Amino acid sequence: MTSGAGIYFDGMTSARHDVAVVLSPDALQIAGGDGRWLAAWTYDELEEMAAPANVLRLGRRGNAVLERLEIFDAEFAAAVVARAVNIDRTGTRQRRQRGSVIGWSVAATASLLLVAWFGVPALAARIAPLLPVAVDRKLGDAVDIQMRGMLDPRNSGTAFECGSADSEKAGRTALDKIVRRLEASAALPETLRTFVVRRTEANAMALPGGQVYVFRGLIDKADTADEVAGVIAHEIGHVAHRDGTKAVLQAGGLSFLFGMLLGDFVGGGAVVIAAKTVLQSSYSREAEAAADAYGAALMNRAGGNVHALATMLGKIGGATEPGMTILLDHPETKARVAAINSVAGAKSTTPFLDAKEWAALKRICAG
């Protein structure tokens, strides 16, 4: 079949031309109703455009003018396609492109996950020590405002911190004694600012910039001053390793990796959140284990009882931790206690406080 009917648009006006199409040996020729030649397209520049299933719509490759030729007769359309080298109606080219999209997406995902697993914590660990201490401090002040908003919902201000009322001053002095003895052995790049705050949970936390919060509930649960000192030593570990700043860098890195580049489809948000949670929990578990090791070593250097930290962890860690290990931000308590207890204690230890001072520390939040 070398000739047939078609509809032609010249791309200059919207006028519709009923045309006769002739397939000559080297070009597709288009003749108007009056027999005048309207156009001649070579076969290698023919391109198939989007059209309904029963229509072959042709355009010219790389042509800024939107000339179109539509052929409705299936047999004649097949004859045109057979001559056009760049038209592929079997979908092979499309399949190949789709295949390379899938392949490279999978490769990109794998590389993303590897960078998130190994690269992000490694980078954060290298960058955090390079930042000036002032950056930590500024970051810590910002986190402090947020933390206080969460922990101290009544905004009671200074009364949230224990140790300022007259009946509490002796407790504050005892706390300072512990912190000074630990700090002397720690050689930190920044000065510690340690507070006991009125929260009933048995917990403690370190913010970027050397701020350490000890919750009142922890002091209530402790039986000796060394147990409190052990927990503070663990928190000093976080300060020395600059874990607060590292966590901010890690979170920023992960948000960038996952949030920007991937996951913008229905249901993708959940994948991103899950991946971030699992990764951040794993970073955090490593940081906790490192802080435990640091805390134990520091207790030894300061001449304290290294096993008091393990005892305290056993008390506050709880017997069972339900849920999945990959989502925990702390290693399992049993493993932590065992790791700390495997550190050999100093031969002779001196308690951090005498009985009277310890009693005063117990009453630091009495006012």
Place this chain on the structure above:
Amino acid sequence: MTDAGATQIGGVRFLGNRRAYWRLLVRGALLLMVTLGIYRFWLATDVRRYLWANTEIAGETLEYTGTPLELLLGFLVAVAILVPVYAGFFLAALDLGSIGQMSGLIAFLALGVLGQYAVYRARRYRLTRTIYRGLRFHQDGSAWLYALRASLWWLATFLTLGLAYPFQIASLERFKMRHTYYGDLAGRFDGAGWRLFLRGLPMWIAVVAPLAFAAGAFIEVVDWQALADAAAAGGDDVMSKIEGSNPAIGGVVVFAMLMGSTALFLAAVLYPAFQALMLRWWSSGLRFGDIEMRSTLRTRQVYGAYMRFLGYSILFCIIAAIFAVVALVAMGLLTGGDKTGVGGEIAATAILLGGYVIVALGFSTVYRATALLSLWQLGMESLQLSGLSALDQVKASGRASSAVGEGLADALNVGGY
């Protein structure tokens, strides 16, 4: 056929085969999962090619000439623009002082305006990739001006609890259509906001009235002074103190919850009627030169479209439930017993997550293949065009625009079709 008399009035037909569309969407959903979303540029292009090509206006079908690679490039440009913006807001949030405190709000507003900018630029991309009878559509006008206008209107709509919405749509549509061209044929929008307002008002009242009742009951019954005192006193048991200060508050809360769910139910039931009203009003206001459009869309047709969606959703739920049981048994085998390794946990999490993604993508696919496709088809087939003789002398004009707007819209989640 160039005889003008015969093409004076014309209709729109939809030629698409539903099964082909299902196939396209299901394959797209699977590939979205495998490629973690990268395939969305290919899927969006396939969907548009299908919808455009199967829409026949006065005997000629539309053609979509956009390509997935253009969309991907537009997205990459948007990433390049947005990364420093996000980083800036992140740093500002770390700063102390009032700017740091306000940075969340400022980011929300700035990204909102940028989103409207993206909406306008994305519309320009889609128009310039739409070919009809060998000529392209195009759009001029400043996207920033549009973004400013749209943002102010959104604020007005927010402040009037939605009452300004019809006037917002009318004003923005006038702006968009005033800058829209088919070749050298200028578009305009003749829909009047107050018409939509009057027709939509009963629906607005039906949804807002229960909420107003609830708010009224609160103001009437609650002793605010006592409530404020109780809240200020704080302590461990704030709720019981609030209850002590206001014995009637329990009843009011129950009443408010009842009214709230009534409003929600009415909103869901009336939504198709509202959509039919909007679609009819909007398409009846579209003009290109002497070509005028009129829509005869019927409300019950739109309800039919949503019933289809409901039916397919129920079917999908049943299938998903069967698969969920199988997956749960598999998870039980993986995590059951005492020796649960990290590998088992990761596998279980992956199954849960995969299940969630499959269900979410499945619903979105069912929605696109039923409700959205039917709305496209109904909206198009209910159109009557007059003055079509103008189609014989339109001249080419306008050039293809970049896909940056689409990329921004994609990155900011304000995309359309």
